[in-house]
Amino acid sequence: MTSTTDPLATRAESAAKPLHRLPSIDAYRGLVMFLMMAEVLALGAMVKAMPASAFWKFLHWQQSHVEWVGCVLHDLIQPSFSFLVGVALPFSIASRLAKGQSLSKMFGHTLWRSVLLVALGIFLRSIDRKLTYFTFEDTLSQIGLGYTFLFLVGLCSIRKQWAALALLLIGYWAAFALYPLPGAKFDWPAVGVPADWPHLSGFAAHWDKNSNAAWAFDQWFLNLFPREQPFTHNGGGYTTLSFIPTLGTMILGLIAGGWLQASLSHRDRLVRFTLAGLAGIALGLALHLAGVCPIVKRIWTPSWTLYSGGWCFLILAAFYTLIEMKKLHGWFFPLTVIGMNSIAAYGIAHLFEHFLKSTLDIHLGPRFFNLFGASGPFLHGALVLFLFWLLLFWMYRRKIFLKI
Numbered sequence: 001m002t003s004t005t006d007p008l009a010t011r012a013e014s015a016a017k018p019l020h021r022l023p024s025i026d027a028y029r030g031l032v033m034f035l036m037m038a039e040v041l042a043l044g045a046m047v048k049a050m051p052a053s054a055f056w057k058f059l060h061w062q063q064s065h066v067e068w069v070g071c072v073l074h075d076l077i078q079p080s081f082s083f084l085v086g087v088a089l090p091f092s093i094a095s096r097l098a099k100g101q102s103l104s105k106m107f108g109h110t111l112w113r114s115v116l117l118v119a120l121g122i123f124l125r126s127i128d129r130k131l132t133y134f135t136f137e138d139t140l141s142q143i144g145l146g147y148t149f150l151f152l153v154g155l156c157s158i159r160k161q162w163a164a165l166a167l168l169l170i171g172y173w174a175a176f177a178l179y180p181l182p183g184a185k186f187d188w189p190a191v192g193v194p195a196d197w198p199h200l201s202g203f204a205a206h207w208d209k210n211s212n213a214a215w216a217f218d219q220w221f222l223n224l225f226p227r228e229q230p231f232t233h234n235g236g237g238y239t240t241l242s243f244i245p246t247l248g249t250m251i252l253g254l255i256a257g258g259w260l261q262a263s264l265s266h267r268d269r270l271v272r273f274t275l276a277g278l279a280g281i282a283l284g285l286a287l288h289l290a291g292v293c294p295i296v297k298r299i300w301t302p303s304w305t306l307y308s309g310g311w312c313f314l315i316l317a318a319f320y321t322l323i324e325m326k327k328l329h330g331w332f333f334p335l336t337v338i339g340m341n342s343i344a345a346y347g348i349a350h351l352f353e354h355f356l357k358s359t360l361d362i363h364l365g366p367r368f369f370n371l372f373g374a375s376g377p378f379l380h381g382a383l384v385l386f387l388f389w390l391l392l393f394w395m396y397r398r399k400i401f402l403k404i
Contacts, residue, residue, distance in 0.1 A: 076312070
């Protein structure tokens with residue numbers, strides 16, 4: 001008899017069942033990548049052309065990362081992508097067990113995948129630079145740095161997964177809380193913080209821009225690599241160590257994936273997603289409002305992990321309801337095309353934007369979009385975005401899916 005307390009035995013039981021893709025996961029992933037690719041829409045140009053338009057101001061605001069504290073829609077792209085990596089892992093483990101792979105072989109593949117993700121992130125960041133740009137704060141590198149740890153947590157019971165999440169977030173919070181605050185003579189301009197920066201006050205100042213524990217780590221760590229000039233700060237305040245709380249986001253996804261894989265009814269899954277989502281948002285906001293830990297995406301504070309993770313649960317619940325329960329698959333086909341090839345979508349958005357824009361200018365004429373007045377930049381970007389999708393649709397029709 002198989003023990004229900006053994007997580008590997010549970011995976012083995014799942015592996016014996018027919019495995020299939022969940023369209024809701026693909027559609028959610030497709031939405032995330034669409035929002036990322038939609039940066040080509042040049043909404044900032046529309047705001048400049050029509051400064052009195054509240055509509056374009058709202059869209060541009062939602063497509064622009066907040067300076068430090070807070071959240072808009074665009075800030076949920078990276079946590080959603082990370083969350084979905086966790087959601088997919090239980091299915092990946094079950095699939096490999098079904099193929100008879102040993103634990104050691106799965107671990108080796110996990111290590112290889114981690115290295116590839118980090119390397120791909122460095123490669124994309126190094127485009128148009130004279131020297132390899134060793135930086136580890138982008139989405140792929142952050143996932144790669146935490147992915148092996150995620151795999152190990154994925155082999156544990158769900159109770160231990162929750163415990164790992166709690167220990168990780170509390171430990172990361174403590175590292176920032178114990179790091180000394182900058183003194184009165186701290187040179188803020190030297191670390192890229194302008195004079196009019198809205199500094200955090202009180203205890204929350206431990207999470208201020210380019211004066212925190214993770215920033216101090218990068219001043220040592222990133223200067224171990226060859227650089228065009230010594231590293232002093234990241235302009236956006238992003239840090240390498242953010243991969244630790246990002247791992248927390250992936251663990252939340254891992255838990256959600258476990259619920260999807262478990263023998264639960266649609267209603268039970270929906271209730272769990274909804275309760276977890278509301279609890280994450282409430283707890284993140286409570287920590288923020290109490291001054292214990294501010295919600296800052298750029299350094300991925302523990303409160304941000306909980307708050308953004310809560311939104312990820314709710315978005316997953318919405319897609320699960322519409323696609324798995326209401327069977328509205330066809331409505332989300334354009335997103336599914338993108339979501340089933342997320343690595344390709346990520347690469348296309350980073351590598352093909354300039355090429356496609358230049359190609360359109362060559363064949364339509366550099367002034368063609370001027371014919372549309374203020375809407376020209378937006379229409380130019382919309383056509384590039386459509387070409388992105390056509391490339392992915394071509395790959396979808398020919399069953400070409402890039403995987404790592």
